[in-house]
Amino acid sequence: MSRATIFDVATRAGVSIKTVSRVVNNEPNVRETTKERVRKAIRELNYRPDRSARNLASHRSHLITLIYDDPSAYEIPSAGYVIRMQQGALRACRDNDCELLIHPCRYQDKALGAELKTLIEKVRPDGIVLAAPLSNMPNIVRAIGATGTPFVRVSSGRKKNGKHYSVSMNDRECSAEMTRYLASLGHKRIAFLTGHPKHDAVKNRFLGYQDGLQESGVSFSGDLVEAGDNSIRSGEACAEKLLSRKRRPTAIFAANDDMAAGVIRVADRLGIKVPDELSVAGCDDIALAQQVYPALTTIRQPLAAMAERAALALIEHSRGGSDLGGEDVFAASMQIRESTGPAPA
Amino acid sequence: MSRATIFDVATRAGVSIKTVSRVVNNEPNVRETTKERVRKAIRELNYRPDRSARNLASHRSHLITLIYDDPSAYEIPSAGYVIRMQQGALRACRDNDCELLIHPCRYQDKALGAELKTLIEKVRPDGIVLAAPLSNMPNIVRAIGATGTPFVRVSSGRKKNGKHYSVSMNDRECSAEMTRYLASLGHKRIAFLTGHPKHDAVKNRFLGYQDGLQESGVSFSGDLVEAGDNSIRSGEACAEKLLSRKRRPTAIFAANDDMAAGVIRVADRLGIKVPDELSVAGCDDIALAQQVYPALTTIRQPLAAMAERAALALIEHSRGGSDLGGEDVFAASMQIRESTGPAPA
DNA sequence: GTGAAAGCGCTAACAC
DNA sequence: GTGTTAGCGCTTTCAC
Numbered sequence: 001m002s003r004a005t006i007f008d009v010a011t012r013a014g015v016s017i018k019t020v021s022r023v024v025n026n027e028p029n030v031r032e033t034t035k036e037r038v039r040k041a042i043r044e045l046n047y048r049p050d051r052s053a054r055n056l057a058s059h060r061s062h063l064i065t066l067i068y069d070d071p072s073a074y075e076i077p078s079a080g081y082v083i084r085m086q087q088g089a090l091r092a093c094r095d096n097d098c099e100l101l102i103h104p105c106r107y108q109d110k111a112l113g114a115e116l117k118t119l120i121e122k123v124r125p126d127g128i129v130l131a132a133p134l135s136n137m138p139n140i141v142r143a144i145g146a147t148g149t150p151f152v153r154v155s156s157g158r159k160k161n162g163k164h165y166s167v168s169m170n171d172r173e174c175s176a177e178m179t180r181y182l183a184s185l186g187h188k189r190i191a192f193l194t195g196h197p198k199h200d201a202v203k204n205r206f207l208g209y210q211d212g213l214q215e216s217g218v219s220f221s222g223d224l225v226e227a228g229d230n231s232i233r234s235g236e237a238c239a240e241k242l243l244s245r246k247r248r249p250t251a252i253f254a255a256n257d258d259m260a261a262g263v264i265r266v267a268d269r270l271g272i273k274v275p276d277e278l279s280v281a282g283c284d285d286i287a288l289a290q291q292v293y294p295a296l297t298t299i300r301q302p303l304a305a306m307a308e309r310a311a312l313a314l315i316e317h318s319r320g321g322s323d324l325g326g327e328d329v330f331a332a333s334m335q336i337r338e339s340t341g342p343a344p345a
Numbered sequence: 346m347s348r349a350t351i352f353d354v355a356t357r358a359g360v361s362i363k364t365v366s367r368v369v370n371n372e373p374n375v376r377e378t379t380k381e382r383v384r385k386a387i388r389e390l391n392y393r394p395d396r397s398a399r400n401l402a403s404h405r406s407h408l409i410t411l412i413y414d415d416p417s418a419y420e421i422p423s424a425g426y427v428i429r430m431q432q433g434a435l436r437a438c439r440d441n442d443c444e445l446l447i448h449p450c451r452y453q454d455k456a457l458g459a460e461l462k463t464l465i466e467k468v469r470p471d472g473i474v475l476a477a478p479l480s481n482m483p484n485i486v487r488a489i490g491a492t493g494t495p496f497v498r499v500s501s502g503r504k505k506n507g508k509h510y511s512v513s514m515n516d517r518e519c520s521a522e523m524t525r526y527l528a529s530l531g532h533k534r535i536a537f538l539t540g541h542p543k544h545d546a547v548k549n550r551f552l553g554y555q556d557g558l559q560e561s562g563v564s565f566s567g568d569l570v571e572a573g574d575n576s577i578r579s580g581e582a583c584a585e586k587l588l589s590r591k592r593r594p595t596a597i598f599a600a601n602d603d604m605a606a607g608v609i610r611v612a613d614r615l616g617i618k619v620p621d622e623l624s625v626a627g628c629d630d631i632a633l634a635q636q637v638y639p640a641l642t643t644i645r646q647p648l649a650a651m652a653e654r655a656a657l658a659l660i661e662h663s664r665g666g667s668d669l670g671g672e673d674v675f676a677a678s679m680q681i682r683e684s685t686g687p688a689p690a
Numbered sequence: 691g692t693g694a695a696a697g698c699g700c701t702a703a704c705a706c
Numbered sequence: 707g708t709g710t711t712a713g714c715g716c717t718t719t720c721a722c
Contacts, residue, residue, distance in 0.1 A: 053700035087415075351715065362716080363694080367692090397714080695720095
């Protein structure tokens with residue numbers, strides 16, 4: 001037996017299909033008693049509107065596409081990042097009768113712009129959530145913009161961007177806060193590990209680090225900055241350099257958690273006690289942060305909330321609602337755990 | 346300017362829309378020259394078939410739904426598991442003009458069966474990929490089966506299951522292999538940590554452990570088995586019990602990587618050297634396995650390949666192809682890293 | 691090989 | 707408040 005259609009419901013309720021449509025879509029101008037009759041028929045027939053028919057007639061797809069850099073599950077252990085973005089976007093979609101399509105891709109791909117364009121033209125989503133770091137790459141933003149499909153950029157760092165609505169995080173402020181926190185613990189030699197230069201977020205964190213030093217009256221020194229590439233291994237390499245010095249830093253703040261984990265590993269190998277002899281702080285609050293020992297003090301990004309807001313804005317827009325403009329800034333929060341403590345005497 | 350329709354293409358190519366449809370869908374009975382003319386028009390107009398219209402007319406949704414237990418990104422660090430399943434399913438979908446809808450959910454939910462039923466009736470996917478551990482829960486399988494939508498179970502352990510096609514892994518055999526490997530290193534007291542009883546996979550691993558012991562001529566002892574619940578913390582608890590004994594085991598094989606990581610952590614705290622004094626092996630090859638020190642010897646599941654096969658089978662089936670029956674078994678592979686070594690003298 | 695016509699199940703515009 | 711009528715852009719059926 002095939003599914004009931006709007007016509008079956010109308011017949012059973014003794015009304016026209018238009019009235020059924022009104023009830024289903026919560027449109028006004030239906031008498032309460034009529035509404036109830038229609039609802040009853042719907043229940044009895046277990047009627048569900050057909051998505052394809054509805055989409056075809058309404059010129060909407062009820063689809064939101066989430067585009068992000070593929071964590072590849074192994075090389076880069078940022079699977080949690082992706083999962084949290086998905087969770088947020090899914091929440092918005094489920095609450096609003098939309099579905100989420102995920103599109104992991106490789107930011108290194110030369111032809112990524114074209115790939116995304118094709119994808120979008122094929123799928124025709126009502127909106128696109130573009131996650132960092134893709135959201136900070138001009139060519140990608142341009143390619144997506146060219147399709148005319150509404151999109152929202154979700155990024156860590158704030159960034160002036162003319163017309164687009166975007167959702168971002170107070171990354172810089174929060175890094176400054178972390179730095180001030182370390183300084184408040186008595187640390188004077190606070191080192192910083194910068195991350196992959198392609199990722200804007202880590203640049204903002206570096207700026208925040210400098211802000212924090214200044215605000216704490218600690219002078220900045222280029223000697224205390226090492227360049228990593230976001231990987232655990234690069235964190236280890238940087239830590240080896242920093243910790244083998246005669247006057248080594250008493251605190252190391254890494255632009256992401258993976259590098260911070262690398263620092264902890266090296267400290268362990270060198271017999272340097274964390275946090276007694278060395279404080280270590282990271283950024284992102286990935287799952288690993290709680291798995292290393294000692295558990296990592298870090299900065300937690302409200303990724304799910306950001307993705308949810310982005311998807312919601314798109315859905316509202318697709319309903320003919322608000323214009324997509326301006327920017328929403330979310331606050332990250334410090335997660336103080338075991339890897340930071342008072343500076344050694 | 347709105348999108349070109351099949352009608353525009355037909356006009357431009359000087360043929361009927363049916364012919365365009367034939368070309369687009371690679372149907373036979375079109376002269377090569379006609380085909381070429383149509384293709385040219387398609388290119389010139391940048392025509393893309395409208396999914397909704399196509400779906401409506403063909404009674405297919407070109408949607409595959411992947412249903413899995415939500416890793417919740419934090420409490421359970423199995424985000425990598427999910428990402429890999431997604432990758433496999435996505436590959437199948439992209440190659441076949443379908444889209445993937447993800448549906449994370451909570452296996453604990455009392456009303457999960459009903460939730461999934463509603464979801465499926467609303468979305469009407471062409472097929473469903475059901476991941477473990479949901480794929481081993483009879484009430485879930487029943488609820489999904491009741492919708493009449495074709496589905497494939499992806500599970501670790503093999504399991505006789507009447508009618509359904511399913512994709513599984515030689516979990517038991519591989520656990521036996523790992524156990525034999527440990528025995529071959531000279532270990533006689535090989536402990537095992539069982540996992541969450543709701544997860545069938547870990548039961549199979551326990552059986553495999555027993556098989557392996559027997560095959561190696563090592564006798565099984567209940568004393569060497571501790572019950573965990575898949576979490577790092579439970580792994581720590583079990584390890585504390587096992588390692589505080591007078592005659593402690595020289596090897597510990599945990600039913601998953603998280604528990605194995607817990608074991609390593611405890612060994613570290615107790616000053617027991619891994620692998621010199623204690624060998625540790627896990628199962629799953631999650632990202633954490635390579636992040637702990639020493640890196641964990643474990644069993645790698647071909648999750649992406651399994652999910653891909655499952656999705657492919659569903660897509661073919663939805664095209665009127667093969668019946669969904671039988672079972673495909675994939676081989677897991679041992680990943681020998683640093684946490685295992687010869688038994689101490 | 692090709693085309694004409696009839697839907698698919700819904701929404702939108704407008705009439706009543 | 708409610709119903710009528712056209713489509714939306716495709717696939718399907720069947721005729722040629």
